[in-house]
Amino acid sequence: MKIIKENFPESQYYKVANPKKIIVLHHTVSGVGVAGDINWWKKTPEKVGTPYIIARDGTITQVFDDKYWIHHLGVKSHQLKQFGSTITNDRLNQISIGIELDSWGGLVRRNGNWVNDNGLIIPECDVVPYRDGYRGYFGFEKYTDAQIQALKELMIDISKRHNLPLNYFPEMFSFNEKAVKGYHGIWSHTSFRPDKSDVHPQINLIEMLKSL
16 A cells, blocks of 8 residues: 655644544546646635545555544534434544545436536446436546555544444445444445545446455
8 A cells, every 4th residue: 555645734724633433425527637636626715635545556645644634524513413413524524534535426418428517528338327316416437446445444544543334334325324324334425415526436446445
């Protein structure tokens, strides 16, 4: 497992240690390379980001020590109330570790091609189609085998260091009660927000999660 340490400003995250009970998977909605995402996180006044981001070649960048926390969920109060959750958005961020996968995310079909929101054509071999759609998209950029393998190794490492359970929840790809109530285990950003599409239910990603 190859990890690169980033020199991230302490002013951009909360240097307060919290017990970690949840891993949340995200994707960046950006092109190849993680530098742009990290540079954007360095400038946001809201202290937004994740402690880890995985490039398409499987290289892991650790942005800051994962015992600290940063905003990465953005769960609204009415979404918590929908399921009668008494836990706050801040608390969910404090007890969770976010991991970003470098990916364009959702794609649209245009003139026979899959394109991202900027009109960039994504090769068919790099696309996962969803016949019935997922969160408003019928295709997503595929997470690479290297990313999925790196993610597996990283989550196992996190689990050992934080005594964090690697529970797989089949409902993780839908907005659901267990997530917003802070059930311990692995979730997706889509678990907490009905308006988000990261991460998508790619088959080999699910198989990996079930194997943990």
